[in-house]
Amino acid sequence: xxxxxxxxxxxxxxxxxxxxxxxxxxxxxxxxxxxxxxxxxxxxxxxxxxxxxxxxxxxxxxxxxxxxxxxxxxxxxxxxxxxxxxxxxxxxxxxxxxxxxxxxxxxxxxxxxxxxxxxxxxxxxxxxxxxxxxxxxxxxxxxxxxxxxxxxxxxxxxxxxxxxxxxxxxxxxxxxxxxxxxxxxxxxxxxxxxxxxxxxxxxxxxxxxxxxx
Amino acid sequence: xxxxxxxxxxxxxxxxxxxxxxxxxxxxxxxxxxxxxxxxxxxxxxxxxxxxxxxxxxxxxxxxxxxxxxxxxxxxxxxxxxxxxxxxxxxxxxxxxxxxxxxxxxxxxxxxxxxxxxxxxxxxxxxxxxxxxxxxxxxxxxxxxxxxxxxxxxxxxxxxxxxxxxxxxxxxxxxxxxxxxxxxxxxxxxxxxxxxxxxxxxxxxxxxxxxxxxxxxxxxxxxxxxxxxxxxxxxxxxxxxxxx
Numbered sequence: 001x002x003x004x005x006x007x008x009x010x011x012x013x014x015x016x017x018x019x020x021x022x023x024x025x026x027x028x029x030x031x032x033x034x035x036x037x038x039x040x041x042x043x044x045x046x047x048x049x050x051x052x053x054x055x056x057x058x059x060x061x062x063x064x065x066x067x068x069x070x071x072x073x074x075x076x077x078x079x080x081x082x083x084x085x086x087x088x089x090x091x092x093x094x095x096x097x098x099x100x101x102x103x104x105x106x107x108x109x110x111x112x113x114x115x116x117x118x119x120x121x122x123x124x125x126x127x128x129x130x131x132x133x134x135x136x137x138x139x140x141x142x143x144x145x146x147x148x149x150x151x152x153x154x155x156x157x158x159x160x161x162x163x164x165x166x167x168x169x170x171x172x173x174x175x176x177x178x179x180x181x182x183x184x185x186x187x188x189x190x191x192x193x194x195x196x197x198x199x200x201x202x203x204x205x206x207x208x209x210x211x212x213x
Numbered sequence: 214x215x216x217x218x219x220x221x222x223x224x225x226x227x228x229x230x231x232x233x234x235x236x237x238x239x240x241x242x243x244x245x246x247x248x249x250x251x252x253x254x255x256x257x258x259x260x261x262x263x264x265x266x267x268x269x270x271x272x273x274x275x276x277x278x279x280x281x282x283x284x285x286x287x288x289x290x291x292x293x294x295x296x297x298x299x300x301x302x303x304x305x306x307x308x309x310x311x312x313x314x315x316x317x318x319x320x321x322x323x324x325x326x327x328x329x330x331x332x333x334x335x336x337x338x339x340x341x342x343x344x345x346x347x348x349x350x351x352x353x354x355x356x357x358x359x360x361x362x363x364x365x366x367x368x369x370x371x372x373x374x375x376x377x378x379x380x381x382x383x384x385x386x387x388x389x390x391x392x393x394x395x396x397x398x399x400x401x402x403x404x405x406x407x408x409x410x411x412x413x414x415x416x417x418x419x420x421x422x423x424x425x426x427x428x429x430x431x432x433x434x435x436x437x438x439x440x441x442x443x444x445x446x447x448x449x450x451x452x453x454x455x456x457x
Contacts, residue, residue, distance in 0.1 A: 046276060055269040068272055072279050079283055148265075155262050174263040177230070199227050206259055213255045213262075 027091030035082045042082075046075055049092070052176070053099050059171045060103035062160040070106060074099045089185055096178075096186045100168055107164050151212050158208040166201035169194050174202075218242055219249050226253055231260055 027048070033041035053074055058067035077098050078085075085094070159167060172183045173194075184191045206213065222239045226249075229235060235243070243250050420428040 043276065046279060050271040050275050051268050054271040054275070055267075058269045059266065064269070067269070068275065071271060072275070072282055075279055076282055076286060080286065151262055152266060155266060159263075170263070174260050175266050177264070180228070195228065202227070202256065202259060205263070206255055209259060209262065213258045 028087050031078075031082060031085055031091060034079070035085075042079060045078070045091075049095055050075075053095060056096065056171060056176060057099055057103045059156070059159060059175055060100075060164075060167060061106055062156060066106065070102045071099070073102055077102075090182075093182055093185050096172070097188070100186055104164050104168070154209060154212060155205075158205050161208070162201055162204055166197050166204065169197045170201035170205075173198050219246060222246075222249055223252060226256060231257070231264060 025044075027045065030041040030045045034045065050071060054067050054071040057070045057074075058064055061067055061070070074095060078095060159171065162170065168187060169183050172178045172186065173180070178186075180191045180194050184194045187194065219242070222235075222242045225235060225239050243253055417432070418430045420430070422428075
């Protein structure tokens with residue numbers, strides 16, 4: 001695999017060489033190289049995306065160990081399907097789609113296993129979508145550092161209580177900063193649906209995070 | 214009218230990225246509408262908080278564990294049959310096939326076992342036919358006396374009825390209930406007498422079904438107290454000789 005070793009190489013490279021370098025280090029090129037048996041290329045892909053994917057799945061599942069496992073499973077699936085990969089979309093979209101599917105599958109498994117907190121007893125019985133009870137914390141706030149840590153925890157908890165269909169677009173948009181178009185491709189839905197779900201997710205969060213706003 | 218305006222502006226605010234600036238129309242509306250201004254402030258704050266979550270890093274051994282997992286994948290790929298990865302339909306089909314084979318096997322075996330008995334049961338032995346003679350083995354004056362009772366005779370009868378095409382040897386059931394039991398006369402008795410020394414040897418009976426299956430019944434030595442032999446000649450067993 002061709003990679004830059006010094007800054008000079010980049011500075012003095014002719015435009016065509018730069019183009020070539022850029023091409024060989026693109027995600028598509030790395031996956032192409034992986035397909036031909038270049039393990040370093042796959043290692044490069046992993047190092048590019050491991051934190052993003054782990055973080056994304058962690059935000060979705062609120063369980064770090066599980067998130068690491070699922071992130072690894074994501075890369076295993078990418079590797080396994082390397083021969084079937086098509087360049088129709090960006091690699092990041094492709095890998096995020098796999099990660100999303102795994103995370104949602106995990107959330108559904110948990111639901112089936114009835115791994116719901118005791119607050120689940122207070123779920124609505126009017127047939128609406130079940131939501132875990134997470135009343136706003138109205139205790140007085142103290143030290144700013146503690147407040148920040150507590151606020152992050154509160155956000156993570158609040159995100160964790162969102163229904164999965166609202167959770168994924170919100171994280172992709174507000175945590176990862178992805179475009180509506182990309183989110184729509186990852187979630188295999190329309191852009192309008194994505195916007196509507198993000199809006200509703202923020203509405204839920206505003207209610208739950210009232211004390212911090 | 215005002216509500217329509219608020220809705221439009223809020224819609225625009227929702228879609229803004231954190232560092233983007235809103236349109237002049239929205240800016241003007243935010244100056245006039247307190248509700249929308251408050252909404253905008255809260256929305257901005259919320260997005261800042263959510264955005265501050267940042268990225269959680271993968272553990273340092275992530276690559277190592279992934280490599281191990283991939284190596285495991287490759288080694289598993291050497292075995293083409295990976296049941297755990299089969300789809301539900303494939304698993305169901307496999308289970309159904311195995312069950313079908315098992316049931317079929319059981320039915321086949323039972324049919325094979327039951328067939329000869331049923332055939333023979335239907336074929337009652339006619340009285341005019343000569344009955345199979347009781348087997349009288351010669352007395353064996355050896356140290357390990359035994360009787361070999363074979364069903365060759367009865368098999369022969371059944372074999373004659375089935376015809377020569379049926380080569381498979383099988384057990385034969387013969388109903389002798391309506392027939393008179395054979396009586397051993399004195400002459401018979403003498404030929405059927407064989408010595409049993411119960412004090413020293415165990416009594417053995419070997420049964421052979423003619424198919425190579427042999428069954429040996431061993432009766433252990435029986436003692437009757439002091440094993441004294443009565444001098445009276447009316448005793449059941451003569452001295453050194455036992456009547457069978």
